[in-house]
Amino acid sequence: MTHSVLPDAIALGLLTVQIPAVAILLSRLLRGPWRQPPLQPQSATPEMAGQVSAVVPTLNEVERLTPCLQGLAQQTAELREVTIVDSRSTDGTQALVKAAQQDHPRLQLMEDDPLPEGWVGRPWALHSGWLASDPQARWILGIDADTQPQPGLIPSLLQTAAAQDFDLITLSPQFILQYPGEIWLQPALLMTLVYRFGAAGDLTNAPERVMANGQCFFCKQSVLKAINGYTIAASSFCDDVTLARAIAKTGAKVGFLDGAKVIKVRMYEGLQETWREWGRSLDLKDASERAPIMTDLWVLTMTQGFPIGLLIWSHILLRQGDGQLPVVILGSLNLLLAIIRFALNFAILPSYDLSAATGKWLFWLSPLADPLAVARIWLSANRTPTEWRGRTYTSASKINLPDPT
Structure with a gap:
């Protein structure tokens, strides 16, 4: 049977755009211990x-x-x-x-x-x-x-x-969570901030990257x-x-x-409100220029949105014998990203009060909500809110950060 070169070519293309994003992510996460x-x-x-x-x-x-x-x-x-x-x-x-x-x-x-x-x-x-x-x-x-x-x-x-x-x-x-849907989705949304700006307590961000x-x-x-x-x-x-x-x-x-x-x-009651209300502001487009927002979306997509899907895809190819070294490398890289993501659940656990929660175990499956969380940031980044906390707005102009001089 002739081996198809297409899966390896696709894997090489994905590695080309994913490896730099992984390097950026690791540079942020490795600041955590300090x-x-x-x-x-x-x-x-x-x-x-x-x-x-x-x-x-x-x-x-x-x-x-x-x-x-x-x-x-x-x-x-x-x-x-x-x-x-x-x-x-x-x-x-x-x-x-x-x-x-x-x-x-x-x-x-x-x-x-x-x-x-x-x-x-x-x-x-x-x-x-x-x-x-x-x-x-x-x-x-x-x-x-x-x-x-x-x-x-x-x-x-x-x-x-x-x-x-x-x-x-x-x-x-410390976020108080109660219902199954929010227990599953909210940690994935929170993780998008960790992947973009590092953990709370990291004081190394430049002024235009400060989190608040x-x-x-x-x-x-x-x-x-x-x-x-x-x-x-x-x-x-x-x-x-x-x-x-x-x-x-x-x-x-x-x-x-x-x-x-x-x-x-x-913050919010249940899955729907968490998706609608918190997801609407997480892109931070009113505090950033377009270029850094798109860079963050690329990093999120490659390191949080795609890894589980790419891990499954590469595993299927290798089991079918339809992939060579590029597919092996792609699978290994995304296995590493999946391990990091599940391990980070332990790191963010103190940020949650689950004492009154129903379905606490769903917290540990929140990495499976990562593709949805990243998709929510993409949606929000390309829309201007017209309603917020019971008020309707006809438009909202972009704020430019002031020149400190």
């Missing part, structure tokens, strides 16, 4: 008193806000005030806050002004809350309504900032004043990353750190 360790809960010291003002943007968050308010109430004297900026919720969010104010006098409720043209709702609410905050606070803490601050969060942030001279710290939280998470955005008041608050991220659907990269380009020290021990988050 990353900053996870933040630990700390106790406040007297000099921390009143240093922090928190801002919580809300829009129809009555089902998720209570754990956030309770977590902020557990913070001690270092937290000067909490400003809840509500965008005219219709679900009882304001009534919930007013009830909580009876027991927690640090809570303040305000409505932001109608959304100006060119602004997305979240950065506008944060900007409004920042303007209304006490100027005596040295730090502004942006907190999303779906987060659950743990005791010792703010002292931990203050100690870390002082010890390492950070101007901005954002945290990767607006669920816990801890910034010096003076830094926000210098760039006029959130205006640089006005029309960004990933305002956290847009703002963090703009701040990093000014020369400020920015850190995206592991906060799994000090903050939790319950």
Whole structure:
């Protein structure tokens, strides 16, 4: 039987585009052992008193806000005030806050002004809350309504900032998962960020590659004043990353750190909402130029999206005797990538709270969702959002990072 050269030719072509992508991925993952360790809960010291003002943007968050308010109430004297900026919720969010104010006098409720043209709702609410905050606070803490601050969060942030001279710290939280679909898909979506930017605590990224998470955005008041608050991220659907990269380009020290021990988050309910809501912003196109986005998509496709399929394809060819050395190399390379991916599940396990989860075992099969996760990033990268958190937008202009000079 004559051996077909086509499979080997295809394998050679795939290796040509896959090997450089693997080299880039390994260069990112190998920085992991030297990353900053996870933040630990700390106790406040007297000099921390009143240093922090928190801002919580809300829009129809009555089902998720209570754990956030309770977590902020557990913070001690270092937290000067909490400003809840509500965008005219219709679900009882304001009534919930007013009830909580009876027991927690640090809570303040305000409505932001109608959304100006060119602004997305979240950065506008944060900007409004920042303007209304006490100027005596040295730090502004942006907190999303779906987060659950743990005791010792703010002292931990203050100690870390002082010890390492950070101007901005954002945290990767511990994600609370409950339902089978999200347990399977969400870790695959999270892994796209690890493959692109390295692990939380990696401080080696250039300013234009800085990662951030607006669920816990801890910034010096003076830094926000210098760039006029959130205006640089006005029309960004990933305002956290847009703002963090703009701040990093000014020369400020920015850190995206592991906060799994000090903050939790319950982001989305189930598979469908996870796919629709989180997948829509993961491409970070509002914070990046087109070329790096396409480079990231190439790396993701070659190292996260294709490996299991290519491993199966090469195995079938070799069993049929229809492949030579190129197919063997391709199969071996993708076996290595599959092993790395399954091993990384152990590395990200502390980033998940599965205590109330149904179908916990699906977490270990999340690598099988990788092709879907990568496809979701491709879809998002080529679409402009028109709806976000209950608001409809006619357009959203691309934000360009400022020139630090």
